[in-house]
Amino acid sequence: MIHIAICDDEPQQLTNAKELLIKYAHERPQYDIKTCSFIAPLELLSHVAEQGGFDILLLDVYMAGMLGTDAARELRHLGDGAEIIFLTTSREHALDAFEVDAAQYLVKPYTEDGLFAALDKIISRMNADQQNIITLKTSEGITRLTPRDVVFTETGRNNYQIIHTTQGKKLEVRMTASELFELLAQNKYFVRCGASLNLNLKYIRQISKDAILFDTGERLPYPYRAYQNLKKEFLRFQMFTED
Structure with a gap:
C-alpha cells in the first residue's frame, strides 16, 4: 500500500487535489493507494510525530502560519523521508525545495497530466528502491535498508563501519569500507571519499575544504586531499542529476 497525504490550507485546492488522487488511484489499482488530507501544516506535523509519516506528500508552499518548505524541514528533522511534491503559485522557493530533497515542484494551476507524471516517476523509483x-x-x-536510506558511512573502531541513516540512526556493521x-x-549517488568514507551526494548540502555538511545537520570532517575530487563529483551531481 502507498500512503499519500495532501496539505493545503485552501479548501478548494485541497478538494481538487483529493479528486485528482482519487482518479489516479482508480486508474492505477495495482498501487493500492490510501490518501489523507490536512488543512494546516501543524496538523500534518502533529500526525507524523504521533502516528508516523507517509510515502508521498503533496505540500502547498504558501500556507497560513508556516510555509510548506518550513514544514518540510521540520519533517526532515523528525527523520521523515517522504517523497515531497510541492504545489505552489511561484517558483520563488525552488531552492528551498531542493534543500529538503523534494521530488517535484509543480506550479499552480498544475495539470492532471503533470501531477500523474510526477506520481508515476516517484512510485517507479520507490519500487526500484524496494x-x-x-x-x-x-x-x-x-537490518534491512535501501541505499537511499543512507546519508553516509564512516569507519569506526575495530574496523566497524558506522552507517548514518536519513532517520538519524547509526548502525554498526563489521566489514570494510570498500x-x-x-x-x-547500486545507488548512483554514492561516491568514495578517502579510504574510510562513503557519501550519498543527494544529501550533501555544502562542502568546504575541511568538512561536509549534510541535510540532516551532521557535519563530517574529511581528508583535505580528497577535496578537489569530491568537489568535482558534487558539481557533476548538481548539474546532471534528474529529479
Whole structure:
C-alpha cells in the first residue's frame, strides 16, 4: 500500500487535489493507494510525530502560519523521508525545495497530466528502491535498508563501519569500507571519499575544504586531499542529476 497525504490550507485546492488522487488511484489499482488530507501544516506535523509519516506528500508552499518548505524541514528533522511534491503559485522557493530533497515542484494551476507524471516517476523509483534492499548484520541484529536510506558511512573502531541513516540512526556493521561501498553503489549517488568514507551526494548540502555538511545537520570532517575530487563529483551531481 502507498500512503499519500495532501496539505493545503485552501479548501478548494485541497478538494481538487483529493479528486485528482482519487482518479489516479482508480486508474492505477495495482498501487493500492490510501490518501489523507490536512488543512494546516501543524496538523500534518502533529500526525507524523504521533502516528508516523507517509510515502508521498503533496505540500502547498504558501500556507497560513508556516510555509510548506518550513514544514518540510521540520519533517526532515523528525527523520521523515517522504517523497515531497510541492504545489505552489511561484517558483520563488525552488531552492528551498531542493534543500529538503523534494521530488517535484509543480506550479499552480498544475495539470492532471503533470501531477500523474510526477506520481508515476516517484512510485517507479520507490519500487526500484524496494528491489535494491540490502540486508546487513549489525551490532543490533539483522537490518534491512535501501541505499537511499543512507546519508553516509564512516569507519569506526575495530574496523566497524558506522552507517548514518536519513532517520538519524547509526548502525554498526563489521566489514570494510570498500565492501560496504559495493553494496551501496547500486545507488548512483554514492561516491568514495578517502579510504574510510562513503557519501550519498543527494544529501550533501555544502562542502568546504575541511568538512561536509549534510541535510540532516551532521557535519563530517574529511581528508583535505580528497577535496578537489569530491568537489568535482558534487558539481557533476548538481548539474546532471534528474529529479
